[in-house]
Amino acid sequence: MRKLLIIFLLLFTTGCEQIDEEALKEEIKQELVDELQFDMDDMNNHLIALSNNAKACTVSIDVTLTESSSTHGSGVVYKNEGNDYYILTNEHIIRYNQSVEVYLPSEDRYIEAIVTKEDSEVDLAILKISSLTEIDICEIVLASYEVGELVISVGAAVSIDYSNTVTLGVISRIEDNLIQHDAAINPGNSGGPLFNMNGQLIGLNVSKINTTTLGSTKVSVEGIGFSITVEEILLFIN
Numbered sequence: 001m002r003k004l005l006i007i008f009l010l011l012f013t014t015g016c017e018q019i020d021e022e023a024l025k026e027e028i029k030q031e032l033v034d035e036l037q038f039d040m041d042d043m044n045n046h047l048i049a050l051s052n053n054a055k056a057c058t059v060s061i062d063v064t065l066t067e068s069s070s071t072h073g074s075g076v077v078y079k080n081e082g083n084d085y086y087i088l089t090n091e092h093i094i095r096y097n098q099s100v101e102v103y104l105p106s107e108d109r110y111i112e113a114i115v116t117k118e119d120s121e122v123d124l125a126i127l128k129i130s131s132l133t134e135i136d137i138c139e140i141v142l143a144s145y146e147v148g149e150l151v152i153s154v155g156a157a158v159s160i161d162y163s164n165t166v167t168l169g170v171i172s173r174i175e176d177n178l179i180q181h182d183a184a185i186n187p188g189n190s191g192g193p194l195f196n197m198n199g200q201l202i203g204l205n206v207s208k209i210n211t212t213t214l215g216s217t218k219v220s221v222e223g224i225g226f227s228i229t230v231e232e233i234l235l236f237i238n
Contacts, residue, residue, distance in 0.1 A: 046197070047168070051152060054195050055164040057138035060103040060156040061089055061127070061191060062110065065096055074155035074163075074192030075102070075127065076201065077137045078237070085135050087127040088237065089191035090206055091118045094125050102129050103156075105163040106136075117236075123206055124228065124236045138193065140237065143200035143230055145179065147171050153183040153205055153225070155192025162188070169223070177232045179203045182223035194227040203227030 061073045073093035079086050087102060094100055100113045111129040118125040145151075149171045157165040169183025179194065185205050194203035208225040211218055 051166045056136035058154040060160045060163040062101045064099045073190045076193040091125040145202045155189035157186040179227040185225040
């Protein structure tokens with residue numbers, strides 16, 4: 001961009017008649033292309049680094065309900081005390097469980113978990129696992145966010161086979177301790193983290209709208225997902 005400014009300065013200080021206009025146009029065009037490519041490369045590299053950090057602390061949760069039924073969801077490892085690690089997830093995922101296991105995608109292994117805290121009203125729960133090997137954590141601190149801001153979502157979309165699926169979206173609306181966003185989420189994404197572009201956790205995915213009714217017609221809905229805000233999360237875990 002500095003080069004482009006120099007070109008414009010040269011144009012106004014020397015006079016238009018002394019400069020090849022076609023050559024100037026081509027130079028300006030190439031400068032803009034180079035600048036755009038540089039910005040896109042920076043953005044892509046940032047998104048890759050952000051996704052890798054987000055995936056490192058995101059886990060999948062396998063819940064046994066009965067001998068013949070089970071469910072799954074996602075969670076985020078947010079702190080540790082020695083070999084004990086604590087995972088934040090949704091309460092509705094572990095409700096009625098007979099047993100809970102946490103799946104670590106990066107290590108391809110399961111660890112038995114216990115529920116240490118749960119609250120159905122705010123739909124949040126904390127699990128504890130023990131591991132002799134170090135597990136990455138994403139500390140949860142108060143972070144700012146606003147409508148229009150880019151966000152990424154991470155979780156086990158559809159099944160544990162799709163653990164650590166990363167999707168990109170924007171914040172669409174904020175109301176009633178919920179962040180509405182359009183990053184793609186599916187069954188299994190519940191309990192997975194929502195990050196801003198600074199790599200800070202700002203929410204925990206909890207639900208989405210799949211269909212609605214217009215008059216007497218049932219219609220499909222896309223891009224309306226909801227996350228519990230980081231403020232509500234901090235009130236719960238503290």
